[in-house]
Amino acid sequence: MKLSFNGADRGVTGSCHMVEAGGLRILIDCGLYQGGRELDEENEEPFGFDPRDIDVVLLTHAHLDHCGRLPLLAKRGFKGEIISTSASAELARLVMVDAANLQAEDARFHAKKMRNHFRRADVKPPLYSLIDALNAASHFGRVAHYGRRIELSDTLTATFVDAGHILGSASVLLEEKNGATKRILFSGDLGNPHGILLAEPPPPPEVDNVVMETTYGDRNHKDVDPSVGEFYTAVTEAFQRGGNVVIPTFAIERAQELLFVICKGMVENHLPPQTQVFLDSPMAISVTEIMARNLDALKPEIADAIRRGYDPFDFQGVNMVREHKQSQLVNEIKRGAIIMAGSGMCTGGRIRHHLLQNLPREESSVVFVGFAAGGTLARRIIDGADVVTIFGERVPVKAKVHTINGFSAHAGRDQLLEWHAATKAARTILVHGEESSMASFGDALKGTSVDMPRLHDTIEL
Ligand SMILES: [Zn+2]
Structure with missing residues (x-):
């Protein structure tokens, strides 16, 4: 099993992790970088892999920083299947369409500004169009139900586990049978168990390896x-x-x-x-x-x-x-x-x-x-x-x-630590956090090796 990291590495947006296992190339999420113009440019960069080589995308949840580059993936040649819960598929469709609309709106605004100030009209087109967003939406295939295994290949299964973050959100467990069974859990974004609306999710399964978010790895929320x-x-x-x-x-x-x-x-x-x-x-x-x-x-x-x-x-x-x-x-x-x-x-x-x-x-x-x-x-x-x-x-x-920060849909530091302890993972790969938050969280973990990959790093498991 080989992992490579193509977004949300020492940052909180642009989640995109590739797994090569069971004869397949799988993406866990394909999110947009958010926050300022310089990050807009990161979205346009090559993914770090060829979208035509990706067989399956497993989408943890429908936030833009997890699904927002799917239209670009499809535009650049992805022909595979996107698997998510049914609520995530419904929400992701909205989120991608909304993103395409906002980009078109932004492009119009900047074109106008360029014409007014510089009398030039050669401005950047949007990252993708509404058609691209709808095209990506058409790649949604099998529906994941919490706790039910999905066969991805003869030797590889995926199981979506409720993450309690937003409606339809999941952590994704991959199990590869190649002699012994190798188990890796991608946390996705983890929810605040004391949130207002969502039912409390069950504890995560026990695994060998975990790839985990650290958005609030250095602090707890107020109640x-x-x-x-x-x-x-x-x-x-x-x-x-x-x-x-x-x-x-x-x-x-x-x-x-x-x-x-x-x-x-x-x-x-x-x-x-x-x-x-x-x-x-x-x-x-x-x-x-x-x-x-x-x-x-x-x-x-x-x-x-x-x-x-x-x-x-x-x-x-x-x-x-x-x-x-x-x-x-x-x-x-x-x-x-x-x-x-x-x-x-x-x-x-x-x-x-x-x-x-x-x-x-x-x-x-x-x-x-x-x-x-x-x-x-x-x-x-x-x-x-x-x-x-x-x-x-x-x-x-x-x-x-x-x-007011008590409304967070994210787990705070203590909840992340508790979740991690329940996985009993011997190897931990930290993603989706600002560098300081990630480092502070890594220091607090006991009984596990810790990696903090940089963009396009690979890890062999
Ligand atoms: Zn999220």
Whole structure:
């Protein structure tokens, strides 16, 4: 078995690991690099392998940094099968289409800027088109069910194990029978077992080798409950100042968690009953609908409540904003609104319009509830920039900025350590983390050898 690393190596985005085993070339994820223009260029680089040689992609989950280069893979000649859970396949299709749209939007914006400033129109085309995204979606084949083996070749099987990270997310176990059985587990992204919506996943299987994420390898999250309290306070104070609350929102999971928390807050009188909530993201609205079709993934008490007709994603005061015109009208609301829009790291999407309106207003608040990679607009605001640039305009940051980190869909350091201990792995390969986080986590591991591969490194097992 041979591994090679083609993304998310000493970084948190662009997940893409290749396994050569059982006579096959397999990719675990094929994600996009995110965070600033320099990373855009990394996306365009050759993969480090020939996409035509890949037989199977096993997709751990549908976040863009795990599935976002699939359209490029297919565009460059991949002809194989993509295997994932059914929820991941549904979500990945949305995520890839959304990415293609955002790239087209970005390309148009930059073309306009180039024409205005330099009177030149020779700008970079998008990484891939909507057709490329739909083409990639057509490669989804067999559906993975948690805990059920899938035969990839005579000597190799894959088993998807619930990772509790987002709807449909999985760790992937590969078992190769070549004399003795070799077992390797790819963690994918691991969830926060104390999350708000998803049912708690089972412990991971015992294996020889593990390839594991270290996003929060150096720190624990705050608990969810105090974070929810902090959120209610942030909203109430902004409303008292006469402003709005703008929340850059990841469409998958975070938007639905926030709707649940807001609904609960209104029922329990932590928030005013007349609070107006705008989910200004066609993508997040679609994800909410997909979640409502996958109730078994939710905590049993939430699923039961929904089955009995108490829908925490669709309550009085919620406005699902798909139409662009309606989104522009939200811009005119000056007070008493919670506005959720994507993208979560503010690198694209409608959130930038709401930031343009609300960042210069002392009355408003911007509440960050998710991870923000270095180099993104979200990170600059969180790090305390006085002025940021949006659509080429310099925008003063006068709004109150809150960062509430207990909502994370990622396991914190102690949960990662606990997960690792349960695998009993003798060899551990760390990926998907900033270098400092990875190093700190590696130091804490006991009874296992630790590797931290760099881009395009290979490891023979
Ligand atoms: Zn993820």
